[in-house]
Amino acid sequence: MAKKKSDPIATSEPSKLKKKETPKIKTEPKKEKEKTEKEKLKNLKVKEKKTVEKKQKKEEKDEKAEFSSEQKLVALYNLQQIDSQVDKIRIIRGELPLEVQDLEDEIAGLGTRVENYIQETVSQEKSILEKQNGIKDSKILIKRYEEQQMNVRNNREYDSLSKEIEFQNLEIQLTEKRIKEFQSSLEGKKQEIERLESVLDERRADLDIKKNELGDIIAETEKEERDLIKSSEENQKFIEERLLTAYSRIRKNARNGLAVVQIERDACGGCFNKIPPQHQLDIRMHKKIIVCEYCGRILVDDGIVNYVK
């Protein structure tokens, strides 16, 4: 193996990071603090370059050691931002099909209810018709009994026929009452069917809109996701395998997919446990990759965060 004595990557900053700097120089005057922060970082980088040159021979075994810890931290934080965006896209895309599914389920449920009501109205209409026929039969019977009463031989026969007539009249009254009840329930069901059908129409229109939206979003986000994954991969080039493996492992175990977090109010931005002052100092130095002693997430200070932003 030839010794890469003057590897260009070792002495120059990654082009991606460099590009980002140019527009940032034109910051508004009120962001004075941020500006000086950046200046500091830049100076730090210049110093780092020299030390990197000196150290280079020692670190040649590690293929990506030519990047300073600071560069790695920037790349790691950047990687986290990109990967988080990918996570967000995937969550959104995961929720939309569920919404469509919910609507489809609701429409199916409404359809079944309408179908059941229709079945019930059909059978009620049939029994109303049967009852109306029953009344006709009773009326025929009454007529027959009345005719028979004209030709009775004694009072007993006459009374017996009167009782039959009375019974049939009661039967008619009862049946008419039933028919009224059925008709009112039938009316209620028909109104309910109408109502459900208008709800169904609305839901079907919603579903159409949602399905179109879903198609658009899938097409849109797939492109965005591809671009993000591409820039994620570009960022990974600045980070050695060992760190990348750790990054992926932490990300997979963390509920929110965060493996690189910022110090916020002296605490880890991932698990919110306080970070000891000495640790915070080390983190601000950008000389080492430092992880939270509670959750194992990689910690960065606002210097790195502002640089990436």
Ligand SMILES: [Zn+2]
């Ligand atoms: Zn933590």
